[in-house]
Amino acid sequence: MSPTTGVWMLLCVALGIVLTGLPAWVVLIGIAGAFAAVGSALGAIPATLLMALPGRIVGLLEHDLLQALPLYVLLGVLLNRLPLADVLYRVGVACLGRRAAAPRIAGLGLGMVLAPMNGSIGASVSMLHRTVLPRLEAAGVPEVRATALVAAASTLGIVVPPSLVLILLGDAMMRAHTEAVNATHAAVRILNTQDVFRAALPAAGLFLLLAIVIAAWPARGEPRVAVTPATTMRERVVAALALLLIVALLVSVALGYLYAVEGAATGGAVLVLYGALSGTLTRIVFAQVLRETLALTGALFALLLAANVFTLVMRMYGTDRWVAALLGDPALPATTVLAAVLGVLAVSSLVLDAFEILFVIVPIVAPPLLMKVPDAAWVSVLFLLILQAGFLVPPLGYALMMLQTLRGRPVPQAALARAVMPWLLAQGVVLAAVLGWPALTTVLRAPLEAAPAADMQDGAAAILQQTAPQADPEVPDIPPPDDSPPIIPPPDGAGPAR
Numbered sequence: 001m002s003p004t005t006g007v008w009m010l011l012c013v014a015l016g017i018v019l020t021g022l023p024a025w026v027v028l029i030g031i032a033g034a035f036a037a038v039g040s041a042l043g044a045i046p047a048t049l050l051m052a053l054p055g056r057i058v059g060l061l062e063h064d065l066l067q068a069l070p071l072y073v074l075l076g077v078l079l080n081r082l083p084l085a086d087v088l089y090r091v092g093v094a095c096l097g098r099r100a101a102a103p104r105i106a107g108l109g110l111g112m113v114l115a116p117m118n119g120s121i122g123a124s125v126s127m128l129h130r131t132v133l134p135r136l137e138a139a140g141v142p143e144v145r146a147t148a149l150v151a152a153a154s155t156l157g158i159v160v161p162p163s164l165v166l167i168l169l170g171d172a173m174m175r176a177h178t179e180a181v182n183a184t185h186a187a188v189r190i191l192n193t194q195d196v197f198r199a200a201l202p203a204a205g206l207f208l209l210l211a212i213v214i215a216a217w218p219a220r221g222e223p224r225v226a227v228t229p230a231t232t233m234r235e236r237v238v239a240a241l242a243l244l245l246i247v248a249l250l251v252s253v254a255l256g257y258l259y260a261v262e263g264a265a266t267g268g269a270v271l272v273l274y275g276a277l278s279g280t281l282t283r284i285v286f287a288q289v290l291r292e293t294l295a296l297t298g299a300l301f302a303l304l305l306a307a308n309v310f311t312l313v314m315r316m317y318g319t320d321r322w323v324a325a326l327l328g329d330p331a332l333p334a335t336t337v338l339a340a341v342l343g344v345l346a347v348s349s350l351v352l353d354a355f356e357i358l359f360v361i362v363p364i365v366a367p368p369l370l371m372k373v374p375d376a377a378w379v380s381v382l383f384l385l386i387l388q389a390g391f392l393v394p395p396l397g398y399a400l401m402m403l404q405t406l407r408g409r410p411v412p413q414a415a416l417a418r419a420v421m422p423w424l425l426a427q428g429v430v431l432a433a434v435l436g437w438p439a440l441t442t443v444l445r446a447p448l449e450a451a452p453a454a455d456m457q458d459g460a461a462a463i464l465q466q467t468a469p470q471a472d473p474e475v476p477d478i479p480p481p482d483d484s485p486p487i488i489p490p491p492d493g494a495g496p497a498r
Contacts, residue, residue, distance in 0.1 A: 002317075003317055003318035003319050003321065003322035004319070004322065005035065005039075005314075005317040005319065006314035006317050006320075006322075006323075006364075007319065009031055009032070009035055009310070009313070009314060009319075010360070010361075012031045013027055013028060013031050013310075013360075014348075014351045014352070016030070016031060017351060017352070018351055023299065023302075023303075024303055024306070024352070024353065024356050025299070025302040025303040025305070025306035025307075026306075028303070028306035028307055028309070028310045028356075028360070029306045029309060029310075031310065032306070032309045032310040032312075032313045033309075035313055035317075036050065036313045036316070039313075039316065039317065044317070045313075045316045045317070049316055050312075052312065053308075053309060053312055057305060057308060066301075066304075067261045068164070068167055068260040068261045068264050069164065069297060069300055069301070070293065070297040071261060071264035071265055071268055072163075072164050072260075072264050073293050073296045073297050073300070074264075074268045074289070074293045075264055075267050075268050075271065076114075076127060077289050077292045077293050077296070078268065078271040078272070078275070078289060079114055079127070079271070080127050080130065080131070081285055081288065081289050081292075082274070082275050082280055083280055084238075084242055084271070084274070085110060085114065085131045086131070087231075087235050087238055087239050088109075088110055088113065088239050088242065088243065089106050089107065089110050089131070089132070090229040090231055090235070091231050091235060091236055091239035091240075092105070092106030092109055092110070092239075093106045093139075093229055094229055094230075094236075101215060101216040101217070102139075103135065103136050103139035103141055104136065104141060104145075104146075104149055104215040104216070105212065105215050105216055107132040107135065107146075107150070107153065107215075108149060108152075108153055108211060108212065108215045110128075110131065110132055110153075111124075111128055111132060111149075111150070111152075111153025111154065111156055112153070112156055112160065112208060113243065113246050113247075114127060114128070114131070115128070115153060115154055115155075115156040115157035115160065115163070121154055121155065121157070121158070121353055121354055121391055121398055121399055121402070124154035124155075124156075124157050125150070125151070125154040125399055125402045125403050125406065126402075126406065128150045128153055128154050129150060129403060129406045129407070132153065133146055133147070133150050133407075136149065136150070142419075143411065144411060144412065144415040144416050144418075144419040145419050147400075147403060147404075147407075147411055147416060147419070148416065148419035148420045148423060149215060150403060151391075151392060151397070151399040151400050151403050151420065151423075152211065152392060152399075152423040153211075154391075154403075155388045155391050155392060155399055156204075156208075158354060158384055158387055158388040158391070159200055159203060159204040159207060159384050159385065159388055160200075160204045160208075160250070161196075161197040161201060161204070161250065161253065161254040162197055162250060162253040162254050162260050162263065164355075165354045165355070165358070165384075165387075166193075166196060166200060166384070167193060167260050168355065168358050168359075169196060169358055169362070169380060169383065169384065170191075170192065170193030170194075170195070170197070170380070171193060172358050172359075172362045172363060172366065173191055173196060173362070173366060173376055173379070173380045173383075174190060174191050174192055174193065175363070176362065176363065176366035176367045176370055176376070177190055177191040177376040178190055179367040179370075180367050180368075180370035180371045180374075180376075183367070183371055184371050184374075186374060188374065191376040191377060191380070193260070195376075195377045195380075196380045196381075197253070197254045197255070197256070198254070198255070198256075198377075198444040199377035199380060199381050199441035199442070199444075200380070200381050200441075201254055201443075201444050202440050202441065202443045202444065203381055203384075203385065203430050203433070203434055203440065203441070206429075206430050206433065207426060207427065207430045210426035210429065210430070211423070211426060214422045214423060214426060217422070238274075242274075245267070245270060246267070249263045249266060249267050250263075255444075300355065303355055303356065303359065304355075304359055307356065307359030307360050308359070310360055311359075311360060311363055311364070314364065319364065320363075320364050323364055323365060323368060324367065324368040326368075327340070327341070327365070327368035327369060327372070328368050328371060328372070332372075334372040334373050337368075337369055337372050337373070338369065338372075338373055338382075341365045341366075341369045342382060342383075342386045344361065344365060345357065345361065345362075345365075345383060345387060345390070346386050346389070346390045346393075347390075348361050348390075349386070349387050349389075349390025349391050349397075350390060350393065350396040350397065350398065351396070352398070353398060354387055354391075357387065362383070366379070366383075375438060375441075377441055377442075378434070378438045378441045381434055381441050382431070382434060382435070385427065385430060385431045385434060386431070388427055389424060389427040389428070389431065392423060392424055392427070393424070394413065394416055394417040394420055395413050395416075395417070397420075400416070400420070
């Protein structure tokens with residue numbers, strides 16, 4: 001069978017998610033199982049290769065980065081269940097006074113604080129739909145403008161570190177960069193998660209500034225706040241301390257002072273303590289929090305495992321080698337390859353959530369792209385910005401579609417498109433700035449400078465050893481050119497001078 005079979009698998013997944021309404025992990029497992037059975041029956045896939053699946057899953061679950069996943073889910077659930085979000089919103093409106101833009105700025109601020117804690121677009125949309133949208137509409141914000149603001153705020157978890165999307169993208173890009181360096185024998189330091197965090201911060205800050213301007217821009221006929229919400233001194237102190245803690249945790253993790261697991265665990269412990277001291281985290285509420293956390297964590301792990309099964313079947317068909325050969329064609333310039341990959345991600349974001357794209361699409365297209373565009377951190381930021389914009393493109397943007405589904409009633413598409421347009425323009429400005437000025441991603445990080453071959457060998461070997469159970473023996477590495485210099489020092493340990 002043709003190596004392009006993997007492309008048909010992806011199309012079947014997209015159609016299955018849109019037409020059936022089944023969870024993505026069910027569709028991924030079903031499509032992968034069907035194509036694996038057909039390939040085995042036709043002799044295109046040796047059945048023995050499926051025995052590599054348990055090793056891939058064990059190697060995946062041994063990754064300590066996954067410890068952060070349930071902790072971030074717990075953070076998001078606690079913020080949804082505790083009245084802290086309501087306190088933050090009311091205090092924000094009260095501090096801004098009776099300005100017409102006060103509800104919008106307060107709602108956007110709440111999204112800035114909460115969206116990175118929820119990780120996926122689906123979780124952020126669901127949370128902001130419950131906490132922000134009713135308050136905006138009660139304050140007199142027009143329906144379409146409130147919907148556009150909530151949809152845009154839900155995408156902040158894509159670019160504002162240290163969200164789950166950024167953590168998992170950093171891990172995926174580290175693996176892709178390792179594959180690219182292994183194939184090209186380039187003597188550079190391997191990308192890590194902190195590089196992605198630091199590279200994304202300037203772009204995230206620029207977008208947040210533009211978002212505040214859009215939220216504060218006056219709307220024709222929009223009323224001023226008639227009465228500012230009453231807040232007590234205790235609520236103001238709680239809001240100030242909560243905001244300070246959340247921002248401190250986000251900045252500490254983003255700048256590398258805390259690991260993502262440590263930051264999430266600290267935030268969860270503080271929220272549980274606040275709920276216990278304030279009396280809002282009762283036994284019944286705590287039980288609901290734990291059940292919801294387990295359900296969401298289970299769904300995310302199911303998606304992760306299903307994506308690994310899916311990509312294994314794709315590799316059996318040779319789709320990854322076909323994509324690598326296609327994108328690695330010497331006749332194709334690097335800009336063309338970059339544009340093609342970004343286009344694939346943009347189209348995928350119309351029907352897939354961020355996690356599905358990270359687990360299925362990025363591992364296939366990122367390694368050959370990094371062989372031609374070596375700045376992995378810059379490419380990572382471009383991936384994030386493309387995904388963020390794709391989730392807001394009407395009428396099929398994932399955030400918009402999910403928000404309309406949750407509302408239960410249609411929103412006028414023409415009016416919604418006009419309301420979303422300023423947010424898309426802001427994202428376009430940030431994307432153009434990053435494309436035109438790649439140094440923007442190096443403001444807070446050191447570039448991936450050349451590293452001694454021996455040190456790079458040790459780092460790459462550690463990563464490859466960590467991911468060894470996921471390696472597919474039937475998929476050989478892309479051979480380097482005959483005249484490429486060796487990267488591994490000779491057996492006697494002699495290497496380049498330091």
